[in-house]
Structures are given as C-alpha cells and as structure tokens.
Amino acid sequence: MPEPVAGPRTLYDKIWDNHVVRTQEDGTTILYIDRHIIHEVSTPQAFDGLNEAGRRVRRPESTLGTVDHNTPTANRDRYTDDESFIDDVEARHQVVLMEKNCQDHGVVYFSLADKRQGICHIVGPEQGFTLPGCTVVCGDSHTSTHGAFGAIAFGIGTTEVQHVLATQCSYQRHSKNMKIQIDGTLHPHVTSKDVILHVIGVIGTAGGTGHAIEYCGTTVEAMSMEARMSMCNMSIEAGARCGLVKPDKTTYAYIQGRPLAPKGAKWDQAVRFWESLASDADAHWDAEVFIKAEDIAPTLTWGTSPQEVAPVTGTVPYPSNADNEQRQKAMERMLEYMGLTAGMPIEEIKVDKVFIGSCTNSRIEDLRNAAAVANGRKVSPNVYAMVVPGSGNIKIQAEKEGLDRIFKAAGFDWREAGCSMCLAMNEDKLQPGERCASTSNRNFEGRQGAGGRTHLMSPAMAAAAAIAGHITDVRKLAPIPAGSAAPKVEVGEPHPFAPLAHPFSQVVAAAVKAGKQVPAPVHRHADAKSGIPKFGEDGVLKGYAAPMDKSNVDTDQVLPKEYLKKISKKGLKEGLFKPMRFDAQTGKEITDFVLNRAPYDHAKILVARYNFGCGSSREHAPWALEDFGFRAFIAESYGEIFYNNSTKNGLLPVVLTKDEVELCMQDSFAGLELSVDLPNQVVIRPNGQKFSFAVNPFIKHCLLEGLDDISLTLMHEKEIEEYEEIRKQQYPWLDGNGYLQTDELGRIRVLHEGIADW
Ligand SMILES: CC(C)[C@H](C(=O)O)[C@@H](O)C(=O)O
Numbered sequence: 001m002p003e004p005v006a007g008p009r010t011l012y013d014k015i016w017d018n019h020v021v022r023t024q025e026d027g028t029t030i031l032y033i034d035r036h037i038i039h040e041v042s043t044p045q046a047f048d049g050l051n052e053a054g055r056r057v058r059r060p061e062s063t064l065g066t067v068d069h070n071t072p073t074a075n076r077d078r079y080t081d082d083e084s085f086i087d088d089v090e091a092r093h094q095v096v097l098m099e100k101n102c103q104d105h106g107v108v109y110f111s112l113a114d115k116r117q118g119i120c121h122i123v124g125p126e127q128g129f130t131l132p133g134c135t136v137v138c139g140d141s142h143t144s145t146h147g148a149f150g151a152i153a154f155g156i157g158t159t160e161v162q163h164v165l166a167t168q169c170s171y172q173r174h175s176k177n178m179k180i181q182i183d184g185t186l187h188p189h190v191t192s193k194d195v196i197l198h199v200i201g202v203i204g205t206a207g208g209t210g211h212a213i214e215y216c217g218t219t220v221e222a223m224s225m226e227a228r229m230s231m232c233n234m235s236i237e238a239g240a241r242c243g244l245v246k247p248d249k250t251t252y253a254y255i256q257g258r259p260l261a262p263k264g265a266k267w268d269q270a271v272r273f274w275e276s277l278a279s280d281a282d283a284h285w286d287a288e289v290f291i292k293a294e295d296i297a298p299t300l301t302w303g304t305s306p307q308e309v310a311p312v313t314g315t316v317p318y319p320s321n322a323d324n325e326q327r328q329k330a331m332e333r334m335l336e337y338m339g340l341t342a343g344m345p346i347e348e349i350k351v352d353k354v355f356i357g358s359c360t361n362s363r364i365e366d367l368r369n370a371a372a373v374a375n376g377r378k379v380s381p382n383v384y385a386m387v388v389p390g391s392g393n394i395k396i397q398a399e400k401e402g403l404d405r406i407f408k409a410a411g412f413d414w415r416e417a418g419c420s421m422c423l424a425m426n427e428d429k430l431q432p433g434e435r436c437a438s439t440s441n442r443n444f445e446g447r448q449g450a451g452g453r454t455h456l457m458s459p460a461m462a463a464a465a466a467i468a469g470h471i472t473d474v475r476k477l478a479p480i481p482a483g484s485a486a487p488k489v490e491v492g493e494p495h496p497f498a499p500l501a502h503p504f505s506q507v508v509a510a511a512v513k514a515g516k517q518v519p520a521p522v523h524r525h526a527d528a529k530s531g532i533p534k535f536g537e538d539g540v541l542k543g544y545a546a547p548m549d550k551s552n553v554d555t556d557q558v559l560p561k562e563y564l565k566k567i568s569k570k571g572l573k574e575g576l577f578k579p580m581r582f583d584a585q586t587g588k589e590i591t592d593f594v595l596n597r598a599p600y601d602h603a604k605i606l607v608a609r610y611n612f613g614c615g616s617s618r619e620h621a622p623w624a625l626e627d628f629g630f631r632a633f634i635a636e637s638y639g640e641i642f643y644n645n646s647t648k649n650g651l652l653p654v655v656l657t658k659d660e661v662e663l664c665m666q667d668s669f670a671g672l673e674l675s676v677d678l679p680n681q682v683v684i685r686p687n688g689q690k691f692s693f694a695v696n697p698f699i700k701h702c703l704l705e706g707l708d709d710i711s712l713t714l715m716h717e718k719e720i721e722e723y724e725e726i727r728k729q730q731y732p733w734l735d736g737n738g739y740l741q742t743d744e745l746g747r748i749r750v751l752h753e754g755i756a757d758w
C-alpha cells in the first residue's frame with residue numbers, strides 16, 4: 001500500500017489513500033473496491049465478458065446482487081417464479097439471467113421471493129453491507145447514496161462492472177474536493193430532499209463536475225442517516241463523482257446490529273477506525289459553498305432538469321429573464337414540454353399522478369413523513385397515487401407500523417419494492433401529457449414515461465399534492481380534527497431485517513445444503529482478449545461532425561430506457577436519440593432532425609455544448625452512439641460516468657473551451673469535416689486552425705493501442721494480493737463479512753441475521 005500524501009487531507013483524500021493499490025505516473029490509480037452491488041440492468045454484458053474470457057468473480061463475498069429496475073411492483077402473494085410472474089419478455093429474461101449469473105459465480109442474490117430484495121441503493125445500507133471508510137461501486141449512477149456513511153461511493157458503467165468483478169479494483173483518477181456546508185435549523189416540513197434540490201438549484205447540474213462533495217455543517221449533523229442518504233443520492237444530479245458525509249454516532253447507531261455489520265471485538269475495532277475519518281481542519285477545498293438552512297423552503301422542480309427548481313411559494317420563471325439566448329431557448333422548450341405558463345403560481349399546477357418511491361425517497365422515514373400527511377385525508381378524486389417501498393424489509397416495517405393502512409385508507413396504491421415509476425422500465429409509467437408529483441431524482445423529458453411531466457419533491461410534499469390534486473405547500477394543510485378514525489402513526493422498532501424467504505440464491509443454497517463448496521475464484525488472465533477498437537487511422541479521425549446545439553443532454557435522451565432491457569451491446573443505434581429522431585405516432589424519421597440528414601447520417605463526430613451525457617450511468621448510451629458510427633465527441637464538459645464509459649469503448653470525448661466549441665459547432669452546421677488528432681491532442685478545423693485538448697496519458701495509451709484494461713490490471717495481481725493481505729490485518733471487519741462464511745474445514749456457513757447456522 002503506497003504511503004498516503006502528507007499534510008492536511010479531506011475525508012475523501014483519506015479514504016482514497018487507504019484504497020490505493022498502485023498509482024501510475026500520470027495519476028491513474030488502481031483503486032481497491034470493498035463493496036460491489038450489482039443489479040439486472042448493468043450486468044448481463046459484464047458477466048458475458050467475464051465468461052468469455054474464462055474469468056471468475058474475484059471476491060463473491062464482497063459482491064451483493066439484487067433485482068430492482070425491471071421488476072413488477074404488483075402484489076407478490078402469488079409469486080412462484082420469475083417465469084410466470086414477469087410478463088415482459090425482455091425484463092423477465094434480464095431478471096432470470098441475473099439470478100443465473102449470481103448463482104454461477106457464487107454471488108449472494110436477493111430474488112423476488114426474498115424479503116431483502118429491493119432497490120440496490122436501499123438494500124446495501126439496510127443489510128450493513130455499506131460501511132464507513134469503504135469504497136462502494138455499482139453499475140448505477142445513484143451509488144453516491146452510500147457516501148452518506150462516509151464512504152467513497154460512485155457509479156460505474158458495465159465495462160467497469162466487469163473489471164471490478166474480475167479484479168476487485170477500478171481505474172480511477174482522484175477528484176477535486178468540494179465542501180458544501182449547510183448550517184442552521186430547517187423549517188418544519190423542510191427535509192433533506194428540499195436541501196439537495198436547493199443545492200442543485202444553486203450550483204447547477206454541472207456544478208459538481210470533477211468533484212467529490214463533502215456535505216457538512218450543523219444542518220447535516222442533525223440529519224438522520226436516511227436523510228443523509230437522500231441528499232448524497234442526488235450528488236450525481238449536481239454532476240459530482242460522489243457525495244459524502246463524515247461518519248458519526250448517528251452513522252454507528254444505524255449500522256450496529258445489521259446482518260453484515262461487524263460484531264463483537266471487530267465492531268469496537270471498526271468504530272475506533274471510523275472515528276478517525278474526518279476532514280482535517282486545514283484541509284484544502286477546491287470549491288466551497290455555504291448555505292443557510294433558514295433560506296430553504298419546500299422546494300420542487302418546474303422544468304426538465306433537476307437544476308430547474310423553485311420554492312413552492314414561487315412562480316414559474318420567465319424565459320425572457322434568462323441571461324443569454326441559449327438559456328432562454330432552453331427555458332422556452334422546457335415550459336412547452338411541461339405544459340406550463342411563465343408567471344403562474346407553482347401551487348396552481350395540477351397533478352394527475354403521485355409517485356412516492358425510488359432510491360432517493362422510499363425509506364421508512366420517507367414513508368412515515370408521507371403517511372403523516374395522508375393520515376385521515378383522502379387522495380383527490382382526479383389523482384392516482386402510489387407508494388412503493390424501497391425494499392421488502394421496508395414494506396414489512398411500514399406494515400408493522402400501520403403505514404400501509406393509512407395510505408390505503410387515503411386511497412393510495414400500496415406496492416411491492418422496486419424502482420417502479422422512477423424510470424418506468426416496468427408497467428408503472430406516466431401516459432403522454434400526464435403530470436406527476438414524484439419523490440424520485442430525475443425529471444428529464446420522458447423519464448417516467450414518454451411525454452410524461454415530472455416535478456421532483458419531498459415525500460411530504462408529494463403526499464400533500466396527492467390530497468390537494470395540485471402542488472401545494474405542505475405547511476398549509478390544516479391539522480386533522482381530533483378523533484379522526486385513521487390509524488395512528490407510531491414510530492416503530494428499527495428495521496427487523498426481515499425473515500428470509502430465500503436465504504440467498506437457490507443454487508448456492510442447494511450447494512450449501514449438499515455440503516458443497518461455492519466455486520472459488522479462479523483467475524485466468526493469459527487468455528484474456530484485448531477488447532476495444534483502436535482510435536482512428538493511426539490515431540487520427542477525420543469526418544463529418546453532427547451539431548447537437550444543446551447543453552445537459554442526458555443519457556436518457558441519448559438512449560431511452562426500453563433499450564436498457566437489451567442484453568447485447570450491438571444493434572442499439574435504432575434507439576439513439578429516439579424521441580428526437582422518430583415520430584412517436586408513425587415511427588417515421590423526423591426529416592429535419594440532424595442525424596436523419598446527409599451528411600450527418602454518417603457523422604463520426606458529435607459536437608454538443610456543456611455537460612453532455614449527464615445522468616444515468618447506462619453504458620448502452622455510448623454503445624448506441626458507437627453503433628451509429630460516432631467515434632469522438634466535442635463538448636465543453638461531460639457527465640463523468642459517460643466520459644469513462646466512452647473511453648472504455650474506444651470513443652474519445654474531447655473537452656474544448658466554450659469559444660472553441662462554438663467554432664466547431666459552426667463548422668458542423670456548415671456540413672464541414674473536422675479532424676481529431678489523438679497523438680498530437682488537437683482538433684483541426686477545416687481552415688487549419690488547431691485547438692489542443694488534454695487527455696489522460698493512460699486513456700490515450702489504451703485508445704491508441706486498443707487495450708482492454710482488465711488484462712492490464714491483472715498484470716498487477718501480485719500487488720492486489722499484497723494489498724488484500726494488509727487490508728485483512730488492518731480492517732478485518734471488511735473481510736468475509738458476506739452471508740457465506742467458510743469454516744476451518746472449508747465448509748460453507750450461511751449467516752442468518754448475523755448468526756452463523758447450518
Ligand atoms: C439503469 C441504470 C444504469 C440507471 C443509472 O445508472 O442511473 C438507472 O438507475 C437510472 O436511474 O437511470
């Protein structure tokens with residue numbers, strides 16, 4: 001383990017230093033990963049790659065599998081198996097494949113029959129799998145959620161998932177440090193969801209790009225773990241790599257007793273270590289933001305990006321007040337899509353649906369907050385409202401507390417755990433034109449269903465909208481008269497961690513019963529194929545550039561959710577920019593959309609404005625761009641996961657300044673060819689003018705040579721093993737804490753609620 005850098009450090013720096021297996025000269029680091037959570041959407045191609053190369057999962061006990069995105073939220077009383085329960089063929093296939101892959105590789109898997117099943121970012125913390133001081137990854141952008149425990153937690157793409165499965169490491173570059181300090185007492189009914197929406201409104205969706213955000217201040221210290229998770233969850237909407245909070249007594253109290261939390265002497269040892277995890281007083285911050293809690297009202301979004309926020313007491317903004325033409329056009333487009341008029345009071349916006357759920361706000365505390373508002377009231381007759389608990393455990397807990405009865409009595413639909421209407425990959429979706437008050441995290445065009453309109457807000461505000469039939473300030477709801485017949489909300493016991501219907505995946509369970517070993521990791525790297533295409537001709541790419549004259553083009557726009565059900569990387573070009581490229585009614589090409597016109601229909605370069613590829617970590621987006629024929633992008637900035645996903649597939653995202661992008665945009669509108677010269681790191685305009693760009697030497701090397709970085713990492717396997725040995729000595733609670741434990745005779749034990757039995 002290399003020595004940490006001397007001098008004052010932030011919490012992020014300290015955790016980073018603790019996980020460095022190896023740093024290359026250019027700063028690219030092989031970072032050790034403690035915890036890997038996997039789900040059905042971002043893993044099929046990763047397991048395929050692993051299987052093709054004859055590789056095994058290096059640390060199955062550090063990997064946890066669940067299904068969430070594609071799973072129906074309908075009542076599971078009659079669930080027997082996935083085959084008969086999931087109607088959608090592609091979704092079913094992904095779920096079944098997930099179980100098979102976990103079984104084949106000995107990874108613990110929470111199936112639909114398991115009470116622990118739920119959204120990946122809910123179940124990790126709930127099981128005590130997420131711990132302070134850890135590195136946590138998942139093929140999912142909202143992995144930032146786990147940073148609430150004082151962990152470095154970030155989303156990765158599918159190629160990186162494969163890399164982590166094979167090596168337990170990830171190639172990363174150190175981020176800059178940003179401090180967001182929030183002090184003071186929040187107004188009643190203002191929650192951490194309002195806080196994070198307010199923060200994103202202040203710094204913008206690209207405000208955190210290149211940074212790890214540490215949230216601190218008295219407001220954050222007073223927050224519960226659940227509130228901290230909701231806040232860290234949306235760090236990705238602020239463009240940040242991750243978000244974290246210093247661990248403290250609130251953190252330890254949440255973790256203690258959870259099935260995978262350290263026990264006995266290891267617990268004491270772990271807490272001693274966790275207590276050392278804090279930023280030094282004189283640590284350097286690359287950016288600092290200070291916010292007063294008293295300035296935060298119940299906050300919600302009015303537009304189609306999470307930065308378009310307004311206090312509930314406000315009005316829909318006027319595009320004419322925008323400070324530039326591009327922004328004005330973007331605002332006009334958002335108002336049109338959202339069906340809103342500038343100047344109208346926010347509280348006059350009527351809603352058709354209400355969604356209480358998602359990895360942001362489906363924890364027990366969120367449900368309690370919403371139930372407290374719904375208690376004794378009725379959902380407006382024009383509204384369909386649903387509550388989707390984040391996991392089976394949360395559902396059980398809520399039912400124990402009577403929250404389900406409150407919701408049902410008020411007219412809410414009470415569902416089973418899953419991502420549900422957050423991204424509408426299953427049956428739960430908005431119809432075109434429908435408007436939803438949603439506790440989720442993304443309000444992109446079509447996010448909750450094609451043509452659907454989303455307003456992000458807190459659970460209490462969403463419940464209030466369901467009752468009123470329009471957006472309303474939850475603080476205005478009159479108190480319920482005494483003697484109301486509704487059940488009383490009681491604050492119940494902490495999570496029960498639920499009885500286990502299926503202790504873990506059936507095949508592994510059967511193997512255990514039969515006294516068999518779960519397959520041990522095998523590393524075969526000599527036969528590994530090197531994977532990516534080499535960039536350009538001798539590193540130079542010349543071709544037409546397609547103009548995409550927009551900022552904040554998110555990966556939901558690049559490739560809609562229905563294509564995430566595909567289990568191959570190929571054939572995705574048909575879905576590329578689908579809502580912009582094809583008429584929704586006729587399915588015909590929209591002739592004036594840029595990619596439907598010559599010469600752009602065979603463009604190799606795409607020119608966009610800032611924050612291109614923000615949002616979801618779906619690697620399907622760069623796969624679709626590649627499938628169409630793109631090899632390079634030019635923009636002012638990118639979503640970080642998208643940037644990494646692109647380079648892993650032989651695509652080069654070039655960063656130029658605003659003025660340089662403007663000139664390239666003009667060339668592309670004029671139908672001229674641009675050149676991207678990677679060896680010399682310049683973009684060459686048709687008039688010969690050159691713009692130089694930066695690229696990390698390791699990425700450049702991989703792109704020029706077409707190298708697959710798993711084989712490169714495994715060349716350092718000895719160093720990984722040495723790191724693991726030291727880690728075992730220093731942090732024993734991180735090792736072998738899975739549900740499977742091997743005794744001295746090599747037999748496997750299954751842990752039920754932390755107690756080993758057979
Ligand atoms: C499907 C998954 C890759 C995606 C993500 O990374 O965010 C999803 O969870 C989302 O919210 O869009």
Ligand code: SF4
Binds near residue numbers: 068119120140360418
């Ligand atoms: S953001 Fe939505 S779709 Fe993505 S993991 Fe969270 S709940 Fe699931």
